[in-house]
Amino acid sequence: MPTPLRVVIVEDRLEDAELMLYELRRAGFAPQWQCVDTEEEYVLQLATQPDLILADYTLPQFDALHALRLWRQSGLSSPFLVVTGTISEEAAVECMKHGAFDYLLKDRLTRLGPAVLRALEEYHLRREKLQAETALRQSAEQFRALAEGSIQGILIHRDDKPLFVNQAYADIFGYDMTAILAMPSVNILVAPQ
Secondary structure, eight states, X not given: OOEXXXXXXXXXXXXXXXXXXXXXXXXXXXXXXXXXXXXXXXXXXXXXXXXXXXXXXXXXXXXXXXXXXXXHHTTOOSOEEEEEXXXXXXXXXXXXXXXXXXXXXGGGGGGHHHHHHHHXXXXXXXXXXXXXXXXXXHHHHHHHHHHHHOXXXXXXXXXXXXXXXXXXXXXXXXXXXXXXXXXXXXXXOOOOO
């Protein structure tokens, strides 16, 4: 069963857009698409949060670099690929610097399906990594808040090297928290006399 894919195609030639759609279908996608060739139409389509953007490098009213800037300003991170007739190496590098995932020449559109599959896979991996990092950061913040507010002394160490200490623990041993964390070993901690 084909995978649904919301696509914005920034292209002024409908026949080129149809060739891109053909390649997406061949790669197993069921594209729901909108073809735009003006900045106004493009900005409206960005608001729909598409899964993929395919953009010609040069259009009569604006170019792929401008489209990339608008894409970044919109806060989207879905893959953006430049699909063009010709592109200089400098222009291709500039597109990549501005966030384009890849660029393809229109006379090599058979690469489009694999490039989109790779772009979507990397996009999903980046999103999962970001979500995992966010969850880990939130968990660490929750632990820190609980541990710092605890009346029980808490010391976390690895290989006898202190990693975390709360104020209650420092108070029990009569040390400053910073001094405890600077100690080479938790074995030297003894209760005050």
